Amino acid sequence: MSSLDPVLSHIDATLPQALDRLMDLLRIPSISTDPAYKADCDRAADWLVEDLASIGLSASKRPTPGHPMVVAHGQGAGPHVLFYGHYDVQPVDPLNLWDREPFDPALEDGPNGKVIRGRGTADDKGQLMTFVEACRAWVAVHGALTARVSVFLEGEEESGSPSLIPYMKENAEELRADLALICDTGMYDPQTPAITTMLRGLLGEEITIHGPTKDLHSGMFGGAAMNPIRVLSRVLAGLHDDNGRITLPGFYDGVPDLSDELRAQWDALNFDAGAFLGSVGLQYPAGEADRTALEMIWARPTCEINGIWGGYTGAGFKTVLPAEAHAKVSFRLVGTQDPHAIRAAFRDYVSAALPDDCTVEFKGHGASPASQMTISHPAFEAARQALSDEWPNPAAFVGSGGSIPIAGYFKTYLDMDAMLIGFGRDDDQIHSPNEKYDLESFHKGIRSWARILDAISKADA
Amino acid sequence: MSSLDPVLSHIDATLPQALDRLMDLLRIPSISTDPAYKADCDRAADWLVEDLASIGLSASKRPTPGHPMVVAHGQGAGPHVLFYGHYDVQPVDPLNLWDREPFDPALEDGPNGKVIRGRGTADDKGQLMTFVEACRAWVAVHGALTARVSVFLEGEEESGSPSLIPYMKENAEELRADLALICDTGMYDPQTPAITTMLRGLLGEEITIHGPTKDLHSGMFGGAAMNPIRVLSRVLAGLHDDNGRITLPGFYDGVPDLSDELRAQWDALNFDAGAFLGSVGLQYPAGEADRTALEMIWARPTCEINGIWGGYTGAGFKTVLPAEAHAKVSFRLVGTQDPHAIRAAFRDYVSAALPDDCTVEFKGHGASPASQMTISHPAFEAARQALSDEWPNPAAFVGSGGSIPIAGYFKTYLDMDAMLIGFGRDDDQIHSPNEKYDLESFHKGIRSWARILDAISKADA
Incomplete structure (x- = not known):
């Protein structure tokens, strides 16, 4: 029996407790852009320090001119990964469009299964806790992590990250690892996990x-x-x-022009441009006449x-x-x-x-600038395989039309590539009323990270 | 001694009383667009009926679905003119930008002489009273008007004139005259009176x-x-x-292309395009490359x-x-x-x-559509001469960039040309806080109409 299987079983068995912990974190209204919530942001950072310490990481809160960073280091052997997430959330107005109190989260029945409803569920508390829970399960089952893990969480992502670059520059030595992991992206579709390798x-x-x-x-x-x-x-x-x-x-x-390999992968996704544009009442791709709609949004x-x-x-x-x-x-x-x-x-x-x-x-x-990851790093292929083992469809290397500046900062200031993996879905309503995160995203997201940590630890760097 | 001279002397001698009458009318807040002032609009119409009756015109208030019309007819011989004006005024907000109560008018010292300050002074109560006072002076001195005068005043000019066209159509027979006189325009400059013959x-x-x-x-x-x-x-x-x-x-x-005659007249005005555009921080005429700035605003x-x-x-x-x-x-x-x-x-x-x-x-x-007056009508040349006798510079036939739809309506519905003569100045601030009308405009405006009535009565129609 592999060392992974009991970890996955433990995750399945302890999902209710993991969900309770997430609910605790979600109840803290850590709205970073509004000074009225400054103490709450601080409280969210404290909560995370305590939780990371509880799984054996040396965790501490680091002051900045704005909201604090949370930095934690584990002792594991193997490749060194730095996990990035953010504990702050968007404001909640217009409050009258919410069907429940944004900071009184709950499990609800959705059209496609159970969802966790509340501000910050998908962006980014639910996502970041998938990684923390995966670490907890490894530690619980094996007494140690399978890779050397550091965690770096900020509290200003939703308000322009004013402290981020200065903090990274001043603490480059401490933060540098073999690879950054960023959990602030989505699936390609509910069956198909994705590793985002190109960010506009x-x-x-x-x-x-x-x-x-x-x-x-x-x-x-x-x-x-x-x-x-x-x-x-x-x-x-x-x-x-x-x-x-x-x-x-x-x-x-x-x-750059698309590589033949990536073009072949993207062709295999069978992206339905008609359905994509049709969902917003349009029909004709509006970009360069000689490009596909998928290229227009991911690569042009x-x-x-x-x-x-x-x-x-x-x-x-x-x-x-x-x-x-x-x-x-x-x-x-x-x-x-x-x-x-x-x-x-x-x-x-x-x-x-x-x-x-x-x-x-x-x-x-x-x-x-755009971020383009060096997917030749063996961790990318290892993670792709791990994700493909967990989900119905094989994982895809995808582009993202949006911008996640942190990925570029890791490259620029710490000379690290970043692997962007997340379990958000198109209908999560991040930044909007009634934000949710699918329970399946949370559960299988934890399992996915458990697999990825295992796979990375075995990949040749 | 001409029959005109004693009329002009009478106007000079009774200016204080004329001013008192105007002040009375100005104190009525006849804001047509605001239903709260409906009774005041009615009161302004009553005031005018009474005032026109006091100079021997058979005057009455005529109901419409909105504010009433005032219609009055005199008995004079000679050509029949229909004078048009409006007794309603613009709203006064923002009230805090006024230096005095808008409906508590007063004579004030301005940089270029005395001005009558208050809402409606220039647009249009002060202007319309120049005509009424000229008629009063003729009647006072000679017992009768020198022309057959009808008066047609509306109370909805500042709120889109919804009743005007239906009223004109239904009362075409009564309103039709040889020529319409409209007093809702300005001077070319403070020395140069103008007859507006082209309205965009x-x-x-x-x-x-x-x-x-x-x-x-x-x-x-x-x-x-x-x-x-x-x-x-x-x-x-x-x-x-x-x-x-x-x-x-x-x-x-x-x-149409500009006639040689009008082009020569306009050239004689020595319009200073540099000063005109310079007054608003610009330098280069922005219209058709082969046209002068004056053509651009009057004729293009x-x-x-x-x-x-x-x-x-x-x-x-x-x-x-x-x-x-x-x-x-x-x-x-x-x-x-x-x-x-x-x-x-x-x-x-x-x-x-x-x-x-x-x-x-x-x-x-x-x-x-645009209105283009048939200036070959002898009244136009007669009025031009009369105005030139009153003011320092000869009067000009000018265009107007703005639109005064009533002139077109007279043509369309009553088949009458209209002569647009007014004594407003560029700095009157109509529709704005601190609206004013120069006392000189009021005084010499009355004198001008007295002259014009005389000149028209002698012109061959």
């Missing part, structure tokens, strides 16, 4: 185009005075060509206008010619696209497109 | 472009789902070409985006891909441009420009 980066820009010094009456000035909304429309319309390609010079520098860069406003936007009509017009524009980045070079190209483009009578103001909203 | 029309359109059925996360769907703001930008950017011309097919049908049609909105417009950043995007677009029309044909061309253009995954909803906000 994100560059945000806000522009304000100024024309006249004040709002004008379009009867008096219309036709003679330059209208900033007209200028803004023209500037934004020029960002894509007729084939959906982004026109900024140098934009595609560093955008984008430019989206996330907001636009100017002039009179109320009921009825007002013939105003406004003094200024605004837009928020973001770029999702892939491969080695350089966010700073693209920010410069965008600003150059906008400035050059302005008529002489207009000026522009720029405001940056973050600039993170 | 106005067509308003609101579009909503729908893409996905709900707001999407740009990480999850960005690149694959069509973004309605991107579509909207492209649609709006296509409305003008690189030379500032509007691209809708057939848009310039019915746009325009397309302006008056409002635009979509997606996330708050502080910070949200990577949303919105379900819809909106714009309010208006067209100023000239000559015989057909607003309904242009509405159709606009809607056709937008619909054809949409990608297959988007739909559009249109909402119309009014459609009035």
Whole structure:
């Protein structure tokens, strides 16, 4: 009998206790963005320190200018992994859209089985506890972990992680491991686990185009005075060509083509673009004409206008010619696209497109490069096999359209690759009312990590 | 001695009493758009009936589904003129920006002489009383008017004139005259009176472009789902070409070229485009490349985006891909441009420009053609001479960028030309806090109408 089997059995037998522990943690309203919950964030960190200590890790709370970090180290032999998660949660408003108190979690019956309902269940307390419970089971059954495990939890993920990079820089020596494990992602579908190996980066820009010094009456000035909304429309319309390609010079520098291997894997997923777009009332992929919808969201860069406003936007009509017009524009980045070079190209483009009578103001909203993991590391194949053993379908190496900056930070500041594995589902409603985490995700998530720890410990690094 | 001179002297001698009467009328808060002031609108109509009766006109209040009309007829010989004005006023908020109670009017010292301060002073009570006081002076001095005068005052001009067209249609016989006089415009500059002979029309359109059925996360769907703001930008950017011309097919049908005579007159005005645009921080005329700034605002049609909105417009950043995007677009029309044909061309253009995954909803906000007066009517030249006799500079036939729909209605429903003469100034702050009317406008305005009535009575119709 393998050393893994009794661990899995122990997990199955002690699931009610694991669930009780999660409920305890979920009851702490650790909303990081709201100063009113500062003490609660601190309490969540204390709870985690105590829980990690209870399974034999030397755990402590580390102060930062914001909410504390929790850092814990185990003594196990084998490859050294650093598990990252976050104990803070999103605000809960609008509260009236919740069907229960967000911090009074409970098991409920869902259309696809039991779910744990409450704020933070999927993002990220439920997910991070899958890893902690897997460690607990190894320790309970074998008296020790099968790999050398460190844990690194932050309390500011939902409020922009202001302390994260400084903390990583100052504590690089302590935090560096062979591999980072990040549990803040989802399954490909309920039957198919996923290891996210490509994460798009994100560059945000806000522009304000100024024309006249004040709002004008379009009867008096219309036709003679330059209208900033007209200028803004023209500037934004020029960002894509007729084939959906982004026109900024140098934009595609560093955008890799998909490897044949990954293309074959993705083809095997049989992604249903029609169903994906159909779920939101659309039919035609809107990106580059020569790419599949799956490539568009996982492997291609984008430019989206996330907001636009100017002039009179109320009921009825007002013939105003406004003094200024605004837009928020973001770029999702892939491969080695350089966010700073693209920010410069965008600003150059906008400035050059302005008529002489207009000026522009720029405001940056973050600039993170994409993360592309080196999946040749043997842990990736080991983890893929472990996940495939647990779930109905084999695990897939997938991309993620969204951005999880922490993965890039591990690479940049600690020179570590990160393996992103999570058990979230598309309908978890993270950041929204009625957030939930499937009980199956929690249970099989714990079992998955138990398997992965076993597999990694046996893989050649 | 002419019959005019004693009238002018009487006006000078009785100015204080005329001012007292205006103050009385100004104290009535006849805000037509707010039902709370319905009784006050009625009271203003009663005040005017009584005042017009006091100078020998048979005046009465005429009910409508909204606020009443005031109609009065005199017995004078000579050409028949119908004077139009409105007794209702704009709301006063924001009240805290007023330096005095809006309905407690007073004479104040302004930088360029005395001004009458209060809501409705310039728009339109002060202006309409210039005409009434001129009539009073004629009657006081000569016992009769020098022309056959009818008066037609409405109480809904500031709330969209819902009763006006039905009332005009039902009472066409009674209201028809040789010429309409409208006192709701301004001077060309403080030394130069103006007769407005070209009024641009106005067509308003609101579009909503729908893409996905709900707001999407740009990480999850960005690149694959069509973004309605991107579509909207492209649609709006296509409305003008690189030379500032509007691209809708057939848009310039019915746009006349300026006559040599009018061009010469306008050249003589020495319009300072640099100062005009400089006053609002601009430098370069933004319309058609081959037109002067004065043509752009008086004689050329325009397309302006008056409002635009979509997606996330708050502080910070949200990577949303919105379900819809909106714009309010208006067209100023000239000559015989057909607003309904242009509405159709606009809607056709937008619909054809949409990608297959988007739909559009249109909402119309009014459609009035331009008004172009037949200035060959001898009254126009007579009035021009009369105004030139009163003011330092000769009067000009000017265009108006704005729209005064009543002028078009007189043409359409009563087959009358209208002569638009007013004594407002650019700094009157109509519709805004601290509205004022220069005492000189009031005094010389009365004198001007006395002269015009005299001149018209002598002109050959």
